[in-house]
């Protein structure tokens with residue numbers, strides 16, 4: 001019961017890393033608000049998890065929708081102690097083939113969505129006595145990739161936004177920690193299109209696997225385990241830090 005009595009709002013909670021985290025939050029005695037723009041999958045997961053989970057419709061670029069999602073947590077479960085910003089999109093482009101519109105779309109969802117989540121949740125978390133914010137960045141927030149320029153820019157922004165939020169909350173003595181998580185390639189619906197095709201005489205899956213010294217893709221559960229540690233009181237001296245979960249990719 002590592003999250004007993006803790007209420008956690010999960011953006012991107014309908015799928016992949018967010019959904020696995022919501023499952024773990026409930027299994028560890030907490031309450032999860034599954035927030036996502038995919039209403040069908042989000043509601044189905046909340047129903048599967050029972051009374052300890054609720055669904056809130058959320059497009060992370062919409063500030064009013066964030067306020068409703070935070071209100072759902074407070075009104076349903078009496079407070080807010082954790083926020084996981086997991087909603088995100090992966091788009092392939094280089095500096096030469098990315099349009100301004102596409103650059104804005106990727107950065108709005110991945111970076112601005114994380115900003116809005118932190119900004120909206122902090123007052124409710126402060127009122128609830130503090131807590132923990134976890135922002136999902138990527139190994140591509142630590143390094144560049146010619147084929148994922150806009151994504152790298154958005155995830156680099158999440159990394160440094162996280163540190164600034166952490167320092168502000170520490171200075172204000174809100175009792176709120178904020179850390180970023182940097183996964184390698186994780187076998188979720190986001191990367192499904194990349195598993196097809198052929199690269200360097202390998203299938204897409206084999207090529208992605210070969211990037212990781214451990215020789216395989218990660219699983220959403222493995223990232224959720226790291227997130228759970230950061231949401232729990234096992235990590236009370238960690239804030240403003242980068243937690244890498246990448247099968248050795250960046251090593």
Ligand SMILES: NC(=O)c1ccc[n+]([C@@H]2O[C@H](COP(=O)([O-])OP(=O)(O)OC[C@H]3O[C@@H](n4cnc5c(N)ncnc54)[C@H](O)[C@@H]3O)[C@@H](O)[C@H]2O)c1
Pocket residue numbers: 011012013014015016017018035036037038058059060061085086087088089090109136137138139182183184185186187188189190191220
């Ligand atoms: N899968 C990977 O290899 C990988 C690697 C590094 C980082 N990440 C990051 O992990 C996070 C979770 O990704 P995942 O792999 O679980 O993918 P996923 O596609 O399984 O889940 C992403 C979820 O975000 C939701 N979402 C997308 N845009 C949204 C929006 N505007 N508003 C609300 N919800 C929105 C989707 O509906 C979906 O439920 C993302 O931020 C992603 O960039 C993934």
